[in-house]
Amino acid sequence: MEYRINCTSSAQVLVIICVLVSLSCAQKAEVESAPCDISRNDDNNLTLNCSRRSLSHIPEWPVQITKIDKVSDAHVLITFFNNTISNVTQLPALPGRIAISFKANRIVEIEKDAFGDVGRLVYLDLSKNLIKGDVLRGEIFRGPYRDNKYNNITLETLNLGHNEIHSLDKDLFQYTPNLTRLYLNNNPIEILDHVTVLALASATNLEVLDLSKTDIATIPLHTFKGLTKLQQIDLSNNKFVTVPESLSIVGNSLKYLTFNNNPIVELNDDSFIGLTKLVELEVAENDYLDEVKRNTFVPLTSLRVLHLCHNGNLRYISRSAFRGMKDKWTLKEVYLDDNNLSELSTDLMPWDKLEILGMTGNSWLCNCDLANIVTAQGAGKKFKFGEIPYCAAPMRLSGEYITNITVSFCPTFDNTFTSKRSFRIGDLKPKHVLWSIFGVTVVVAIGMVLGWIVKAMKTVYKKKIKKTQPIRYINLNEDSSFA
Ligand SMILES: *[C@@H]1O[C@H](CO)[C@@H](O)[C@H](O)[C@H]1NC(C)=O
Ligand SMILES: *[C@@H]1O[C@H](CO)[C@@H](O)[C@H](O)[C@H]1NC(C)=O
Ligand SMILES: *[C@@H]1O[C@H](CO)[C@@H](O)[C@H](O)[C@H]1NC(C)=O
Ligand SMILES: *[C@@H]1O[C@H](CO)[C@@H](O)[C@H](O)[C@H]1NC(C)=O
Ligand SMILES: *[C@@H]1O[C@H](CO)[C@@H](O)[C@H](O)[C@H]1NC(C)=O
Ligand SMILES: *[C@@H]1O[C@H](CO)[C@@H](O)[C@H](O)[C@H]1NC(C)=O
Ligand SMILES: *[C@@H]1O[C@H](CO)[C@@H](O)[C@H](O)[C@H]1NC(C)=O
Numbered sequence: 001m002e003y004r005i006n007c008t009s010s011a012q013v014l015v016i017i018c019v020l021v022s023l024s025c026a027q028k029a030e031v032e033s034a035p036c037d038i039s040r041n042d043d044n045n046l047t048l049n050c051s052r053r054s055l056s057h058i059p060e061w062p063v064q065i066t067k068i069d070k071v072s073d074a075h076v077l078i079t080f081f082n083n084t085i086s087n088v089t090q091l092p093a094l095p096g097r098i099a100i101s102f103k104a105n106r107i108v109e110i111e112k113d114a115f116g117d118v119g120r121l122v123y124l125d126l127s128k129n130l131i132k133g134d135v136l137r138g139e140i141f142r143g144p145y146r147d148n149k150y151n152n153i154t155l156e157t158l159n160l161g162h163n164e165i166h167s168l169d170k171d172l173f174q175y176t177p178n179l180t181r182l183y184l185n186n187n188p189i190e191i192l193d194h195v196t197v198l199a200l201a202s203a204t205n206l207e208v209l210d211l212s213k214t215d216i217a218t219i220p221l222h223t224f225k226g227l228t229k230l231q232q233i234d235l236s237n238n239k240f241v242t243v244p245e246s247l248s249i250v251g252n253s254l255k256y257l258t259f260n261n262n263p264i265v266e267l268n269d270d271s272f273i274g275l276t277k278l279v280e281l282e283v284a285e286n287d288y289l290d291e292v293k294r295n296t297f298v299p300l301t302s303l304r305v306l307h308l309c310h311n312g313n314l315r316y317i318s319r320s321a322f323r324g325m326k327d328k329w330t331l332k333e334v335y336l337d338d339n340n341l342s343e344l345s346t347d348l349m350p351w352d353k354l355e356i357l358g359m360t361g362n363s364w365l366c367n368c369d370l371a372n373i374v375t376a377q378g379a380g381k382k383f384k385f386g387e388i389p390y391c392a393a394p395m396r397l398s399g400e401y402i403t404n405i406t407v408s409f410c411p412t413f414d415n416t417f418t419s420k421r422s423f424r425i426g427d428l429k430p431k432h433v434l435w436s437i438f439g440v441t442v443v444v445a446i447g448m449v450l451g452w453i454v455k456a457m458k459t460v461y462k463k464k465i466k467k468t469q470p471i472r473y474i475n476l477n478e479d480s481s482f483a
Contacts, residue, residue: 038064044074046096051081058085061092073097080105086130088114099123103159107131112139115153123157127183131163138171150175157181161210165189170198181208185234189214197223206230212258213237219244229253236260236285243267248274261285269295276300282307289313290340294320303330309337309358319345329353337361342392346372357382359389364402366391368410374402 036050036059048065058080065076074096085105090113098121107129115121143151155176165187173179182203189196189211197220200209204226210233211219217239223246224230230250240262247254251274259281265288272278278300283289289311296318297303308314317336325331329350338361346369351357357379364370374380380403383389391397397405 035059036062038062046074046076048076048078050083051079053083055080055083055085057087058089058091061094065094075099087111090114090116091118093117093119095119097122101125102129104128108135110135110140112137113142114140116142116144120154122154124155125159127159127161127163129163131160131165133165133167133169136160136165136172137169138174141172142175152177155179159183160187162186167193168196168199170195170202172199173203176203178205179203180205182206183210184214185210185212187214189216192216192218192220192223200224201226203227204229208232210234211238215239217241219246221246221249224249232256234258235262238262240264243271245273251275252277255279258282263288265289266291266293267296268293269298271296272299274299277302279303280305284308284310286311287313290315292317292321294318295323296321298322298324301325301328301330305333306331307335309335309339311339314339315341317341317344317348319348322349326350332356334358343367343369344373345369346377351377351379351382354379354382356384358384358387359402360387362389363392364389365393366397366400366402366405370402371405371410375406
């Protein structure tokens, strides 16, 4: 019954909504003769929404946009997201600071000087198209021809991700001196060939470079030569078997490195050589990584955040992985979640100096070392809310929070002991146990014999005293039989 009632009432609501929608549509119909929506967020901020309109070519700009009031500092966003445009023809002139997105179209061709009239194009998104390397010639990003030469354009962000690029023209960036962010992710680059390297090396103001999922296995040494401002690089989902040595060339500027899902098997003292300015490092989802060797992180003298997680086979982190950093410790956040770790050395790092520590999703062996790290050295206070790791072993502690373990046989926790080897119940040999039992038995036996002798002497003594001293003193507290 109830179900029926609900049904009818929602049907009524639907009818009302439909009527309202069709009314508003009818009202709007005249206004929407232009294919795109213009919205004005404030005086200086316009959006032209041409998304999802089945456009196969670029339309004329609506007059509202070509007559922006404060021409110089207006911000205009134009989006052609998810249409079927295949040919980017020369865009009509536009005033203001422009951002254009052609994301998710079918672009196979870009005309030369396509963006030359767009006064100040600062952001261009060409991702998710069918662009091949030979389409990307230097002349497509050229400014207007004046004073017998082509001028530069203001482009700062260029997204070429998810296309079909194998190689870049060496002159691609000759008219874009201010290019700071370049996304080349998800392209079948495979090899950074000579011309591609020349192209990258010419983008000297680059700060952000995304080379993830490009199937590359190496980066030639001189690729980053001259990129003195490069701060952030993503090399994830590639075929690197080592962290590329060429990164050390940008060691004086690089702050963020993402190195996920590559077929590396170990990290060692060569991995991060020269990266002295690195602030944040992410090494995750590297399924073949099984060991972090000694001195691995030592070159990273500015590191604040380390994500070393989701490496399903990572079983071992050398106790000296951070050696030499401890005097000038900079790390604040360390995430070791979802690896295959079971033990950590007590002196791996100065645990109390961390702000956040992640350890969930490993098979922790809850032994004295771990108890020391968590309890005595305060690591247990650094876990995020609701992210307390569990013990996997020994059996009787399995499933307990590692912050819950108090191992009674461990020596008194004190930081002075941390460098010494902790005592384990397993260290006891059967020989030791037998000797201990024997020792205790001897002590007990001697004690009993002495006890009898003393008792016998007392009896004799008391009998003698009783005769001369008739009053007995009884300790009320000790003699319960008195009550
Ligand atoms: C334009 O306005 C939108 C919405 O208020 C805002 O999100 C965006 O940051 C603004 N853009 C600029 C460049 O001011
Ligand atoms: C742009 O227009 C499309 C189609 O009308 C709509 O789905 C989308 O939400 C709009 N986007 C913005 C940011 O208004
Ligand atoms: C674009 O729109 C089509 C339907 O017109 C849809 O099938 C497709 O998934 C959309 N693409 C993206 C990237 O959203
Ligand atoms: C792209 O458009 C221009 C101008 O309309 C035309 O000359 C050119 O042939 C077109 N290219 C392709 C591949 O359609
Ligand atoms: C590049 O940026 C600088 C500083 O913001 C600016 O003065 C210069 O005009 C820009 N160059 C171009 C070609 O836009
Ligand atoms: C972790 O290592 C053990 C062997 O020590 C192995 O059996 C197990 O499959 C590994 N776990 C994962 C998630 O790889
Ligand atoms: C941790 O200890 C508390 C209090 O002793 C107990 O209530 C809780 O069940 C324990 N939790 C786990 C997961 O061991």
